[in-house]
Amino acid sequence: MWLVSYIKHFLIAKLKNASTWSALLAGLMVLLPLMIVMLFPFSSSLDQQYRLAGERLASNGSRDTLACITCHGRQGEGDFVMGIPRLAGLHPDYIKKQLEDYARAPLRTRVVLDPIARDYIKTPRTYGDLTVFTPGTRHNDEMNVVAKTLSPEDRHNLALYYSALPFVATPKAYDFETLERGEDLALRGKPEYGLPACVSCHGPNGQGFGAVFPPLVGQPMVYMIDQINKWQTGRRDNDHLSLMKNIANQLTDGDKINVAAYYSNQSYSVNVE
Amino acid sequence: MMKINTIYLKRVLLYGGCLLFPVFVMAQELGQSLGSLDVRPSLVNPRLSLPTQLTQVHVVSPGEYFSPPLVADIPDDKYGDMVRMGRNIFVNSAKYAKRYAGNGLNCSSCHLQEGRKPHSGPLWAAFGMYPMYRHKTRTVVTFEERIQDCFLYSMDGIAPTLDSPEMKALVTYAQWLSKGAPVGIKLPGRGFPIVNRSQDLDSKRGKIVYETRCEICHGEDGKGKKHLQGDGYMFPPLWGRNSYNKGAGMQRIKTLAQFIKGNMPLGASFSLSDQESLDVAMYIWLQDRPKNPKMSWVMDFFLPNMAH
Numbered sequence: 001m002w003l004v005s006y007i008k009h010f011l012i013a014k015l016k017n018a019s020t021w022s023a024l025l026a027g028l029m030v031l032l033p034l035m036i037v038m039l040f041p042f043s044s045s046l047d048q049q050y051r052l053a054g055e056r057l058a059s060n061g062s063r064d065t066l067a068c069i070t071c072h073g074r075q076g077e078g079d080f081v082m083g084i085p086r087l088a089g090l091h092p093d094y095i096k097k098q099l100e101d102y103a104r105a106p107l108r109t110r111v112v113l114d115p116i117a118r119d120y121i122k123t124p125r126t127y128g129d130l131t132v133f134t135p136g137t138r139h140n141d142e143m144n145v146v147a148k149t150l151s152p153e154d155r156h157n158l159a160l161y162y163s164a165l166p167f168v169a170t171p172k173a174y175d176f177e178t179l180e181r182g183e184d185l186a187l188r189g190k191p192e193y194g195l196p197a198c199v200s201c202h203g204p205n206g207q208g209f210g211a212v213f214p215p216l217v218g219q220p221m222v223y224m225i226d227q228i229n230k231w232q233t234g235r236r237d238n239d240h241l242s243l244m245k246n247i248a249n250q251l252t253d254g255d256k257i258n259v260a261a262y263y264s265n266q267s268y269s270v271n272v273e
Numbered sequence: 274m275m276k277i278n279t280i281y282l283k284r285v286l287l288y289g290g291c292l293l294f295p296v297f298v299m300a301q302e303l304g305q306s307l308g309s310l311d312v313r314p315s316l317v318n319p320r321l322s323l324p325t326q327l328t329q330v331h332v333v334s335p336g337e338y339f340s341p342p343l344v345a346d347i348p349d350d351k352y353g354d355m356v357r358m359g360r361n362i363f364v365n366s367a368k369y370a371k372r373y374a375g376n377g378l379n380c381s382s383c384h385l386q387e388g389r390k391p392h393s394g395p396l397w398a399a400f401g402m403y404p405m406y407r408h409k410t411r412t413v414v415t416f417e418e419r420i421q422d423c424f425l426y427s428m429d430g431i432a433p434t435l436d437s438p439e440m441k442a443l444v445t446y447a448q449w450l451s452k453g454a455p456v457g458i459k460l461p462g463r464g465f466p467i468v469n470r471s472q473d474l475d476s477k478r479g480k481i482v483y484e485t486r487c488e489i490c491h492g493e494d495g496k497g498k499k500h501l502q503g504d505g506y507m508f509p510p511l512w513g514r515n516s517y518n519k520g521a522g523m524q525r526i527k528t529l530a531q532f533i534k535g536n537m538p539l540g541a542s543f544s545l546s547d548q549e550s551l552d553v554a555m556y557i558w559l560q561d562r563p564k565n566p567k568m569s570w571v572m573d574f575f576l577p578n579m580a581h
């Protein structure tokens with residue numbers, strides 16, 4: 001008990017002393033503005049510089065490549081008719097990863113496809129620990145050429161620039177039956193075939209979730225169908241755990257149209273005050 | 274003479290035991306970690322993607338599983354309203370059954386795709402099987418009592434009374450989903466798939482499986498990921514304050530492994546082997562979560578991961 005009372009009296013004496021308080025106050029007055037100056041505007045101004053550099057590259061292009069805005073639009077809104085995806089408001093890490101994967105493709109290695117469709121559920125799994133994890137690839141005649149000229153800094157700048165751009169989707173009209181079937185697939189998937197719903201990963205309204213799951217709403221219908229086709233043919237193979245590949249392999253042509261129509265029918269806005 | 278002998282024996286047993294016990298434990302650990310047939314999982318960096326040829330695909334023939342009615346076909350009457358309310362509770366329990374739900378999980382966190390997916394405890398396969406004998410309670414339970422247990426353990430909340438509108442709505446929804454399904458017959462896709470244990474479980478291997486397959490959605494800390502806008506979870510928490518409690522069925526390693534094998538990762542069902550599912554289930558089982566409401570605090574402290 002003597003120890004407790006000793007500490008208590010010691011503290012009371014200290015706190016009653018005016019010099020302790022003034023020292024604390026002075027310390028705070030020096031430290032707080034320093035912390036604010038050091039942390040807050042420093043990083044944001046750096047990001048602003050990256051963003052400006054990204055904007056310069058996007059609108060003017062470089063010595064080797066075209067400007068991004070020639071296809072993707074002045075505000076990164078894409079082209080609905082041509083099926084060119086929007087970039088505005090996408091997650092910066094997603095944009096970065098896609099550019100890396102575009103720069104990697106096409107791979108030099110020869111990939112031998114199995115000509116006979118196998119019943120994989122009956123195949124014994126012996127390679128569980130010997131799996132080789134290839135980096136992802138995306139095939140696109142234009143983007144493969146463009147992405148190869150970009151440096152890592154360029155990718156970072158472009159990603160920061162496009163992720164901050166505002167975007168407002170224009171809902172497109174389709175017939176009721178298509179939308180109803182699309183909605184059923186988007187919200188519930190095809191449970192009897194083990195096909196999960198779109199919303200279970202891409203967000204409740206298809207607005208995307210994090211750096212891994214990109215938005216579906218606001219993307220052109222042609223682009224979405226084209227991407228699923230590319231997953232089916234192996235020309236796009238850069239998803240985590242090949243989840244989207246498995247899913248795309250179970251989608252029929254009708255499913256693709258229905259669900260793409262459903263998502264281009266939705267209204268959506270991002271980065272808009 | 275005899276007396277000296279017994280004292281000597283006692284001493285040998287005491288000191289020898291003290292000396293040999295750590296050796297014995299070490300030998301056991303060594304034997305577990307360095308089995309001759311044991312293959313160590315590769316400690317790869319975070320993977321980018323799996324090559325196509327090495328992915329297992331679960332082949333489903335058309336008509337193999339029962340297909341429940343469409344949501345668009347819910348009738349526009351009082352019965353249909355009850356079905357819709359039940360569906361709302363099912364997919365968003367934290368909002369529509371707020372007074373009974375206790376954590377961040379919904380019914381559809383385990384009964385995937387609104388209770389429709391085979392191998393994830395589909396409602397259409399369960400509804401016709403009740404009332405049934407349950408080993409957990411050693412009694413015959415009705416469908417309503419089973420739902421009460423879901424709320425009490427898996428959702429770490431309060432059991433809804435039998436006359437509450439929430440309970441009525443859930444039973445109506447289950448009945449509507451299983452329209453056309455036979456009664457009292459074990460349908461294919463019922464419950465969870467079978468998992469066989471071939472070797473000892475290892476939570477270290479399970480941790481690697483978790484980091485490579487599960488972490489991307491459920492998060493590094495296993496606490497799930499919340500919606501960007503609004504309440505609720507996008508990816509449900511696997512442990513921690515907002516997950517199921519220690520009395521839940523998922524706290525059995527076998528049940529959890531069965532669920533994982535049949536449903537996870539989402540979109541790649543049956544891609545994990547039995548051993549991988551069991552290992553990762555053990556890893557999840559070891560984590561901290563709310564206490565079993567039927568167990569005292571003392572027991573909860575000393576037997577932290579006992580299920581039933």
